[in-house]
Amino acid sequence: SQQGEEDPQALSIQEGENATMNCSYKTSINNLQWYRQNSGRGLVHLILIRSNEREKHSGRLRVTLDTSKKSSSLLITASRAADTASYFCATPPGGAGSYQLTFGKGTKLSVIP
């Protein structure tokens, strides 16, 4: 069963605008990860945020984590056409010691030049 669920399912914005995607999960976690998938390609890791962190930055990416609400958000600032992709959140269910990583269904982002 899906641990994480992304929202919205699809998002279309103009180049230069910010894009925000949300992820909600069900059980307690020790970290949450975000991945990007370009069309026809494999997934690529973007960023990992641990349960004791509230915010993390990597270049134009900003990830927040609210463990009380069991939710995370991914913000892409000043979007570019090359950011067009699907974005997935992923969590290890069951807390520490779980090797499995479960993925949501993803948010499909389209950045219009």
Add this chain to the structure above:
Amino acid sequence: NAGVTQTPKFQVLKTGQSMTLQCAQDMNHEYMSWYRQDPGMGLRLIHYSVGAGITDQGEVPNGYNVSRSTTEDFPLRLLSAAPSQTSVYFCASREIQGAPTHTGELFFGEGSRLTVL
């Protein structure tokens, strides 16, 4: 550094045929896994392995077999292909938890696109 390599990239099978999807990684990762990706379903874990000789089932293991004889290779076998197994299959690997270089990041192959007629 090749990372995770999957073969074949594309395959068409007839119902009832068997085949093996190959996955190899050159990062000395102990953990390897197979996912399938279907429209509207996201990625679902099929099988995973935490080291040579150790495998376990994921969310959707039925109709698939795996084995792990070496650290590098983790083949996925379809025993008797069915149209419901039409999907894109991804192999992924990472360091095992507790390893000094463990970051939790999964490294994915480029996928194997399987069609079962």
